[in-house]
Amino acid sequence: MDNRGKIPVNERFQTNIRNVYAIGDVIDGPMLAHKAEDEGIICVEGMVGGVPHINYDCVPSVIYTHPEVAWVGKSEEAIKAEGVPYKVGTFPMAANSRSKTNNDTDGVAKVIAHKETDRLLGVHLVCSVAGELINEAALAMEYGASAEDIARVCHAHPTVSEALKEACVSAYAGKPINF
Secondary structure, eight states: OOTTSOOOOOTTOBOSSTTOBOOGGGSSSOOOHHHHHHHHHHHHHHHTTOOOOOOGGGOOEEEOSSSEEEEEEOOHHHHHHHTOOEEEEEEEGGGOHHHHHTTOOOOEEEEEEETTTOBEEEEEEEETTHHHHHHHHHHHHHTTOBHHHHHTSOOOSSOTHHHHHHHHHHHHHSSOSOO
């Protein structure tokens, strides 16, 4: 074990003991059930000859309150500390048609993208369905999407997911369409 009580593993989740593997809460990283599940699948794939891969920047986190809080990728503070050029797009839930229809307008969608490449670096959501909506952002980030990529995808109307699209429009084009 390391000095924090975690079990060190290699990229295949192998410990320093032959044929002993570790995943989830006992290894480094956030203590999230969905992270552990993916690590388990990837670990077994590696055992049978596959190439293990997990991008920890694309593991979403959710706080199940009301409204919910969810994020994937890096925070604006972390990006700033790294000296990476970035741009931010936001969209308030108070301007989202579905949130207004549901009388549930607390929150905001925030997108952080690389200033030069437009690649998504982080997405942060506060809204009633942030835990559901964050998965679109995680998928986009896993495949290297830009703010423009999400901005150009047709989103059903009225849905809360349009707030993520609008935040991406804001980051990509400088302002959202419907605010």
